[in-house]
Amino acid sequence: MKSKFLVLTVIFGLLQFGFGLNIKAETSAKIEPKTIRVTPPAPKFTDVERQAELARRRAKVFEAMKEKSVMILFSSEPKIYAGDVDFMYRQENNLYYLTNLKQNNATLVLVKDGANKQEILFLPKRNPQFETWNGKMYSREDATKISGVKTMVDSSELNDFLQSIKNKTAFVSKDNAVSNSATFETLYLLMPKMAIDRDGMREFRKEDEFSKSVSGYKIENAQPIFAPLRLVKSPLEIKLLQHAIDITTEAQMRSMAMISKANWEYEVQAEVEYTFRRRNADYWGYPSIVGCGPNATTLHYVESQGEVKKGDLMLMDVGAEYDHYTADVTRTYPANGKFTKEQAEIYQIVYDAQEAAAKELKPGATFQKASQAAVETIKQGLAKLGLITAPNATYEIVFKGKPINMPQYQLWFMHGWGHWLGMNVHDVGDYATPLQPGMITTNEPGIYIREDALGFLPDTPANKEFLAKVRPVFEKYKNIGVRIEDDMLITEKGVEWMTKNLPRTIADIEAFMAKASKEMQYSFLQRKTNPAMAIPENDNLIFGNDLKSFTANDFTGGKTIRRGWIYSEKNAAYSGLKHAKHSHGE
Numbered sequence: 001m002k003s004k005f006l007v008l009t010v011i012f013g014l015l016q017f018g019f020g021l022n023i024k025a026e027t028s029a030k031i032e033p034k035t036i037r038v039t040p041p042a043p044k045f046t047d048v049e050r051q052a053e054l055a056r057r058r059a060k061v062f063e064a065m066k067e068k069s070v071m072i073l074f075s076s077e078p079k080i081y082a083g084d085v086d087f088m089y090r091q092e093n094n095l096y097y098l099t100n101l102k103q104n105n106a107t108l109v110l111v112k113d114g115a116n117k118q119e120i121l122f123l124p125k126r127n128p129q130f131e132t133w134n135g136k137m138y139s140r141e142d143a144t145k146i147s148g149v150k151t152m153v154d155s156s157e158l159n160d161f162l163q164s165i166k167n168k169t170a171f172v173s174k175d176n177a178v179s180n181s182a183t184f185e186t187l188y189l190l191m192p193k194m195a196i197d198r199d200g201m202r203e204f205r206k207e208d209e210f211s212k213s214v215s216g217y218k219i220e221n222a223q224p225i226f227a228p229l230r231l232v233k234s235p236l237e238i239k240l241l242q243h244a245i246d247i248t249t250e251a252q253m254r255s256m257a258m259i260s261k262a263n264w265e266y267e268v269q270a271e272v273e274y275t276f277r278r279r280n281a282d283y284w285g286y287p288s289i290v291g292c293g294p295n296a297t298t299l300h301y302v303e304s305q306g307e308v309k310k311g312d313l314m315l316m317d318v319g320a321e322y323d324h325y326t327a328d329v330t331r332t333y334p335a336n337g338k339f340t341k342e343q344a345e346i347y348q349i350v351y352d353a354q355e356a357a358a359k360e361l362k363p364g365a366t367f368q369k370a371s372q373a374a375v376e377t378i379k380q381g382l383a384k385l386g387l388i389t390a391p392n393a394t395y396e397i398v399f400k401g402k403p404i405n406m407p408q409y410q411l412w413f414m415h416g417w418g419h420w421l422g423m424n425v426h427d428v429g430d431y432a433t434p435l436q437p438g439m440i441t442t443n444e445p446g447i448y449i450r451e452d453a454l455g456f457l458p459d460t461p462a463n464k465e466f467l468a469k470v471r472p473v474f475e476k477y478k479n480i481g482v483r484i485e486d487d488m489l490i491t492e493k494g495v496e497w498m499t500k501n502l503p504r505t506i507a508d509i510e511a512f513m514a515k516a517s518k519e520m521q522y523s524f525l526q527r528k529t530n531p532a533m534a535i536p537e538n539d540n541l542i543f544g545n546d547l548k549s550f551t552a553n554d555f556t557g558g559k560t561i562r563r564g565w566i567y568s569e570k571n572a573a574y575s576g577l578k579h580a581k582h583s584h585g586e
């Protein structure tokens with residue numbers, strides 16, 4: 001704790017210093033553009049609506065549970081960023097699905113024994129000292145109002161309860177409000193799917209350990225109960241996800257409008273995340289992918305340190321998270337607002353693949369069929385351009401000394417067509433489930449002409465022939481990466497594009513960028529150099545007393561500058577916010 005005080009003191013000192021110079025100069029010169037779709041207000045639900053929804057979900061879980069069983073859902077543990085600093089807390093999805101409670105250290109217990117169905121919430125007692133530092137905790141009344149769960153036990157009694165499960169003894173809460181007779185046969189816990197499920201082992205470590213400490217029960221994984229329920233979204237869930245998508249749509253639009261003023265990828269990323277925050281998204285659902293030029297061919301590129309070059313394509317795969325639901329939207333657009341012939345050719349194939357897949361999306365159809373339609377379109381398109389020798393042609397890899405045929409198209413389209421979307425960006429649910437209204441999948445084909453993609457092929461006669469044919473075409477298209485990703489809601493009639501407000505055709509993107517870029521005024525934010533690498537001149541640095549130990553040599557030594565130092569006008573153009581003869585570094 002002591003260290004936190006220190007940091008605060010230093011920051012406070014800096015702020016005072018900054019305020020003394022000029023605090024009002026940061027007034028934004030931006031005007032609200034008309035072409036960009038402003039996110040509609042967030043959906044609102046009454047307590048009655050929300051409680052009814054959560055009660056329905058719990059009823060469905062009870063239905064799926066066996067007789068004489070108990071389910072224990074722990075809240076997720078805080079994730080450490082470094083030392084005593086945690087990442088922002090995020091509740092475990094299934095506990096949230098049944099309670100909407102964001103309280104750390106809350107535990108939900110569901111008991112099913114014939115007609116006796118109990119819902120018990122172990123909730124931490126409010127603690128004024130803790131709340132002084134970390135904010136308000138739920139009172140029991142709060143927790144009931146949010147979740148609709150009425151029976152509460154203090155979290156300090158959770159260990160006694162878990163012990164009673166282990167020992168198969170009765171549990172009676174101290175206030176006698178809860179008593180359990182310990183006749184359970186089945187114990188449900190959220191568990192890793194198998195030992196090699198490394199993500200599951202990390203996410204459900206506590207549950208896994210607890211399961212190993214008990215005996216005499218049939219231990220069942222609760223995940224298969226939740227997956228089919230969460231796969232089909234309710235109208236309330238659809239509204240929340242639509243809101244996350246609307247925020248993301250605005251973020252994408254603002255980025256397309258400002259990119260002509262940006263020199264670096266992170267500036268465009270900043271516009272995305274500024275919009276997320278501005279529209280009160282909780283966070284992103286996954287780290288933003290903002291890659292220009294060759295970086296667009298790296299599927300999960302997150303560094304955002306590259307230059308925005310005018311003739312290049314920008315690929316942005318970003319998603320706001322709102323109330324535990326995440327959007328997942330990709331657009332690829334030219335930095336200068338105009339596709340080149342080659343860029344347009346690749347883009348059109350990906351677009352057509354999306355359209356082909358969308359035609360297959362309707363109740364009763366399958367995820368696989370839509371996926372195949374997209375793959376088929378990509379294969380045909382690549383063959384037509386000459387990037388593969390024929391739609392079903394292969395190249396060779398060598399495995400254990402033997403050549404194995406691989407589809408050529410996979411050199412350029414190496415990921416799946418889509419995935420379920422919801423509380424997880426790659427949401428739960430069986431991909432063999434026939435489509436039904438309320439299911440949401442992404443539709444995200446892509447083509448990535450990676451510069452080094454042909455460099456790794458084993459030197460076999462078949463590959464030589466393939467390379468001879470394809471390389472001249474490859475030279476024309478290399479370093480072009482295109483992904484288009486939309487979020488698709490299965491409806492009674494077929495499918496709805498939840499991302500429909502975001503321009504997607506080549507013509508619409510070019511028209512939108514031309515119009516929207518005129519409406520965004522970003523000139524005061526423009527800068528010519530990369531602040532992460534810049535070395536300012538140090539003749540007129542102005543440091544407060546706190547910073548005396550930080551000498552000018554630290555700058556001239558070529559160190560990365562990503563700190564809150566304040567320095568003066570002359571060479572401070574890279575600092576982002578420049579005013580009154582000084583500016584703020586990052």
Ligand SMILES: [Mn+2]
Nearest residue numbers: 328442444485
């Ligand atoms: Mn995706």
